[in-house]
Amino acid sequence: MATVGRALLILALAVAAYGIFASIYGARSGRTQWIVSGRRAVYAIAALVTGAFAILEVAFLRSDFTFATVAAHSSTTTPAFYRAAAAWSSQEGSLLLWLWLLSLWASLVLFLTRRTLRRVAPYATAVLLGLAAFFAGLLVFLETPFGLSPIVPLEGNGLNPLLRHPSMMIHPPMLYSGYTLFAIPFAFAIGALITRQVGAADWIRSTRRFALGAWFFLGIGILLGARWSYAELGWGGYWAWDPVENASLLPWLTGTAFLHSIMLQEKRGMLRIWNVSLVLATGILAVLGTFLVRSGILDSIHAFGASTLGVPFVILIGLLVASSIGLVVWRREALRSENKLDSPLSREAVFLANNLVLVAMAFVVFWGTFWPLIAEAFTGTRRALGPPWFDRYTVPLAIVLVLLSGIGPVIAWRRATAANARRNFVVPGLVALGAGALLAVSGAADKPLALAMFVCGAFVVASVGQEFWRGVGVRRAMTGEGPLGALVSLVARNRRRYGGYLVHVGMALLFVGVAASTAFDAARDIRMAPGQTTRVAGYDFTYVKPTSKISTTTDGELEKISFGAIVDVHRDGRKITTLRPERGYFPSRDIEGLGAIGRFFEGEATSEVGLKAGMRRDLWTAMTPDIRALLPAIRQGDRVFEAAAGKLTPQTQARALGAALTGLVNRYSADPPPATFRVIASPLVSWIWLGAIVVFIGALIAMWPGGDAARRRVTAGYAARVSKDLARDDLARV
């Protein structure tokens, strides 16, 4: 089936090339049948790539090692659950995933807009097909997922143990859904610029939901990555300003700015150049994000020139940047704003400030991420900027951002008078100040930036709460509904508004969690023997006893050997919880180099953290056992098996190996050496995940389709009133 898979990709590339021609020819000649044919090319690519992806997935699930990529990234000992996800752990599999998601999303948007956007859509189709052709070209010529193994191995290399985490099943598809969905507003913006339709409300209406979807999926992907880092990487943090993390944050930041500023264009015809620049930048940053994640350019700068993907990606990104700038300059006349800012005391002004802060954050992240390249270009020395550098700039900007997200909901469009502003800001302001005073006397005053974030977070919750309260009050007065019914119908009839407000609350909770957990966490690295205790933030962590186990797959193959610890946590003599951190050792296939026994201890290793999560505080620990005490026995076992090589039947050898490993594991439990623990007590980490859930619920409400019946009735009501006014106006003229 590898041949079929490869043929499907070659066909997809050819169809993409044809579709680009058909769409542009149709748009320029006005021949709609060519435009339709171009649109069908997108559907055809979606079907072809779905077929190719299915072939690859089946190969992974069946552990078909005739596929070189399956042999390199999976094994029979990899659980089936993770074999399905192993496809996108490889370079070629992840590129195929990108192309597949792009083709699906592009098909969906082109199907939905098939009767509208007739001038813009053909050019957008050509842009989307151009991106599809680029990725199909990479998969056909440089990184094929359907390459065959020169010699079919009996066993594959296996999935990187670090990726064996449930969130890693979902994290890459979420990120790539975000990236590929951002390609859609990008493509439509290019089409709108070419056809001078950039001020049109129609393409904004059609693509806004896709931009929100991109933001939603990318956000989920980022959060899942943070959760994986917290639970799997064994360092206790969730964000390290790593280039790959930053790569996903960049388009999310500019996308957030776009989702706010596009409202100004939709309502007031303002900020057209800004909006189109933002959406183009977001699309390009999404491609850049894919490039950074897959190329490893910032980890290995000197490999850049030799990378098979580096040059094509740089050419693509260069082309996208040059054509975007060229189009904006070319169409600058059509991009003039219809209106100007009425007042600095208005929601428009707050949105503008919010945009400036978000873009400033994106610039800081971009600069910090690419600093190693910049530094090397000028000084010849690569120097990375660490978290303190990023924190220095992003923390104050984040505080301002949270403050603005509290002001936005309670300030009027166009112009807010001082009296109205007073009426709306008094309660949230008092709540925020009260919370600040309370926290300051509770010890938060030592960390002024964290305290500022708490005050701003309280302000957001209070201002949004006040909005809901008043909205429900208005609804009840109008309809006589009960409080809950009024709340539900208020949100259902104003999904964008109240969904957006919920997003603000979620972001405030998330930022409060980040501020608290970074400013007030307590951590200690300590070596302990069983029976020893260490105290962190008033909690006593006692290493009670070691644990050890051998895990096997359902086929009876050894998957990993784990050494762990039982850690009891007490506070003031009262037992709080028991934590069970572990270190898992996955066998290497290098029997000759590492030895028959040694290969089980010197391959990849992962941490399973011991975690007691709570709304007030997380108690977290990871451990690294000192297996040096086992090394003499491991080496002796290696020598014994080496000497017996060829003299034992495979069954006898397997039994002997099992007995040797069981003996080693029991020996560790019976005579445990000291282990190194990282122990952390960190407040409000759960608020980050809770805030994220609130954000995503709010986003779902805001982008939920429909309400059509309700909207039609309301619209019809307004139409009747406006038409009546219009008729009266006409009569007066007569």
Added chain:
Amino acid sequence: MEVGSLLIILVVLCAVVALLYGPLRARGAAPRDESADRVAELEARKEAKYREIRDAQMDMRTGKLSEQDFRILDRQLRAEAMEILRALDEEPGHAVADHRLG
């Protein structure tokens, strides 16, 4: 190459050609409906304007706009909405498009 694989590839190729060639078999070039584009654009503008009017009403009811400020703003927004409706009425394809979009 296996015969089965070759057959699958040929079937897929034929299906793709049929899918792409289908619209091209239609005789004559269907004219692009410029009026429908303008109607769709005006409908989008109308929807945005109505949303703005509703937002202003909500702002007034929840105390973000005074009664007096709201009246001025509402009058202005309705005038803009009327302009859009007037432009829509001038479009020959309005009724058809309105039916479709509604």
